[in-house]
Amino acid sequence: MSEIQWTDAASFDEVPADDVIGKIVDGRDLALYNVEGEVFATDNLCTHGHARLCEGFLEGHEIECPLHQGKFDVRNGAPTCAPVTEAIRSYPVKIEAGRVYLALG
Numbered sequence: 105m106s107e108i109q110w111t112d113a114a115s116f117d118e119v120p121a122d123d124v125i126g127k128i129v130d131g132r133d134l135a136l137y138n139v140e141g142e143v144f145a146t147d148n149l150c151t152h153g154h155a156r157l158c159e160g161f162l163e164g165h166e167i168e169c170p171l172h173q174g175k176f177d178v179r180n181g182a183p184t185c186a187p188v189t190e191a192i193r194s195y196p197v198k199i200e201a202g203r204v205y206l207a208l209g
């Protein structure tokens with residue numbers, strides 16, 4: 105089995121508490137969330153239309169899309185509120201020495 109490849113995505117301090125930022129990592133448009141000090145990562149583009157989730161509203165573990173207010177659970181990308189029906193891709197995260205690493209696979 106191959107080892108997980110971890111990609112350095114950001115400094116932990118870059119991801120504000122209880123907020124979301126957009127970040128291009130390895131050419132991918134990603135959203136990084138800080139929920140009570142725990143960081144989560146998903147694709148940034150909503151699965152419903154052309155909207156970036158980093159411009160949405162984070163409440164607890166839910167990100168609300170800025171365009172039609174669909175919601176996803178940032179922990180696993182699952183849709184939690186219409187009109188979104190398709191999950192968004194989420195990525196494993198680890199924090200080491202103040203850096204945020206993602207397994208982009």
Ligand code: FES
Pocket residue numbers: 150151152153154155169170171172173174175187188
């Ligand atoms: Fe995100 Fe429609 S584009 S809910």
